[in-house]
Amino acid sequence: MAHRETTAPFVGHHPADHEGSIKTPIYPTSTFKFSSAEEGAAHMETAYGVPGAATPKGPNAIYSRLSNPTLSAAEQRLSAWDESEDAAFFASGMAAITTTFLAWTSADRPLWFCPPLYGGSEHFIREILPGLGVHVVEVDHLDHLDAILEREGGRKPGMIYLETPANPTMQIHRIRTAADWARQHESEDHRMIVGVDNTYLGPILQRPLEHGADVLVYSATKYIGGHSDLIAGAASGKTDAVARIREYRHFLGGMADPNTCWMLMRSMETLAIRVRHQQDVAEQVFAHLRNHPKVQRFISAWSVDLPDGDKAIAEEQMLGGGAMAAFEVSGGRAGAFRVLNAFKHFQLAVSLGSTESLAEHPASMTHAGVPLEVKAQYGISEGLIRISVGIERPEDLIADLDQALGQV
Ligand SMILES: Cc1ncc(COP(=O)(O)O)c(C=O)c1O
Known part of the structure; x- marks a missing residue:
């Protein structure tokens, strides 16, 4: 097969x-012509679960x-x-x-x-x-x-x-x-x-x-x-x-x-080629960020970044670490904002999984509505930046991260 x-x-x-x-x-x-009134009745009565409805014939679309x-x-x-x-x-x-x-x-x-x-x-x-x-x-x-x-x-x-x-x-x-x-x-x-x-x-x-x-x-x-x-x-x-x-x-x-x-x-x-390529680009970007002197904490779903218990589960049920990560910089919200405002290739926007690389500040953007104690419990700190890696060349994204991290 x-x-x-x-x-x-x-x-x-x-x-x-x-x-x-x-x-x-x-x-x-918005609507589809029935070939006969009988066919229309069979379709609609079936859609509404009317007992004893006749089995509809012909194309399935009704409305x-x-x-x-x-x-x-x-x-x-x-x-x-x-x-x-x-x-x-x-x-x-x-x-x-x-x-x-x-x-x-x-x-x-x-x-x-x-x-x-x-x-x-x-x-x-x-x-x-x-x-x-x-x-x-x-x-x-x-x-x-x-x-x-x-x-x-x-x-x-x-x-x-x-x-x-x-x-x-x-x-x-x-x-x-x-x-x-x-x-x-x-x-x-x-x-x-x-x-x-x-x-x-x-x-x-x-x-x-x-x-x-x-x-x-x-x-x-x-x-x-x-x-x-x-x-x-x-x-x-x-x-x-x-x-x-x-x-x-x-x-x-x-x-x-x-x-x-x-x-x-x-x-x-193009789902498979996009996702695999984004993951390949991310692998190089993450390798650079993981040990970056300006990065205080690096989080991703790649095995090397997971705690031991999670690592075993990830190996059992995941086929890759993907192209999403988050990292913490010093200086809290002000430090994170300086980095976000300095990006040239990473687009400052919420959402993820797109061809272009995106960056955002979870504490004030995607997770703005989450109570403070819940954010604290899950480590969504003020210095945390989330990135979604796209299809660009990894060396350009790395250079962008380096210059933006130079702001803190
Ligand atoms: C993990 C996850 N689930 C669900 C949603 C909601 O999807 P949508 O914005 O398409 O309604 C999002 C959006 O960011 C998400 O990240």
């Missing part, structure tokens, strides 16, 4: 279905909030990269994440989560989900799941959610531990899913489904899109997990639009 890298970039498109067009057309339409050929093509392509059973694209990473939480948690199905998480996810969990009646439980370590269940009086979660490596401090969580526990504790009337935010490494460098996760969520704005020119999100995983998420997407209305899906299709052709 051909390699995933030979087939996945092109999955979802069949030229014969599109006048021989080598690329997938964009379908800028673009529910499905669209460009959306379906992009979803098949992501699914091929992840080797998942199904995938769904959303208008943003947060749309994918919040729809997943709403689909898989409820008043009697708590959400158990492993902080630290991306700030937006953490805000939704701590500030919004409890107001909707969902009990949320912080998991300090995945080895403590039994103790937490006891403390919770035996009330099992509907979902265990984690992000690994975590943003921006690179804590590593062992996916297999959460998955094994969920399999042991779920039952026929209590399906329990393990969700992993796989944004940082993406389908090329980390494959959580192979370690037992049920669903992955992505900010596709990052490596999957990869060019800082779109906002999108995705959920990808087991059939039942994604089906429920897609059902909620139908009613919450957070699907990705056809133009964005076309751009995602194009981006996913």
Whole structure:
């Protein structure tokens, strides 16, 4: 069988279905004509789950909030990269994440989560989900799941959610531990899913489904899109997990639009070469920064930078350290700002995973809303700078870092 890298970039498109067009057309339409009233009724009654609905025949598209050929093509392509059973694209990473939480948690199905998480996810969990009646439980370590269940009086979660490596401090969580526990504790009337935010490494460098996760969520704005020119999100995983998420997407209305899906299709052709090249550039940049006299602390998901416990987990479940890092300079916020303001090739902007290198100040930017004590607990200090390495020549990025670090 051909390699995933030979087939996945092109999955979802069949030229014969599109006048021989080598690329997938964009379908800028809100609705689709039925061939008969009977077919229309079968489609709509099936979509709404009306008992006894006839099986619809003909093309699947009905209405673009529910499905669209460009959306379906992009979803098949992501699914091929992840080797998942199904995938769904959303208008943003947060749309994918919040729809997943709403689909898989409820008043009697708590959400158990492993902080630290991306700030937006953490805000939704701590500030919004409890107001909707969902009990949320912080998991300090995945080895403590039994103790937490006891403390919770035996009330099992509907979902265990984690992000690994975590943003921006690179804590590593062992996916297999959460998955094994969920399999042991779920039952026929209590399906329990393990969700992993796989944004940082993406389908090329980390494959959580192979370690037992049920669903992955992505900010596709990052490596999957990869060019800082779109906002999108995705959920990808087991059939039942994604089906429920897609059902909620139908009613919450957070699907990705056809133009964005076309751009995602194009981006996913180069996913592997971009991510691998960015990782190669990062390897050289990180080797320089790791021992730089102006760098007080260097954090990355590369094995050499991880504490011993995390190193073993990283070797078990990660296929590379990726192209993200954070480093601390002296002088607190003022020192970090001097460096950030001096960059010439690194662009001063939030986000990550793009072709251009980016730099930002987590304490006042991506993590501005995180309480001070939580920032302190996770080492998000005032002198910390986060970088995302792009596709530029490593020697130019190193020279840029040297001159910017010369400011402190
Ligand atoms: C790890 C992670 N998850 C989720 C998100 C949210 O994605 P989006 O901004 O596409 O909504 C981000 C955004 O920075 C992120 O870094």
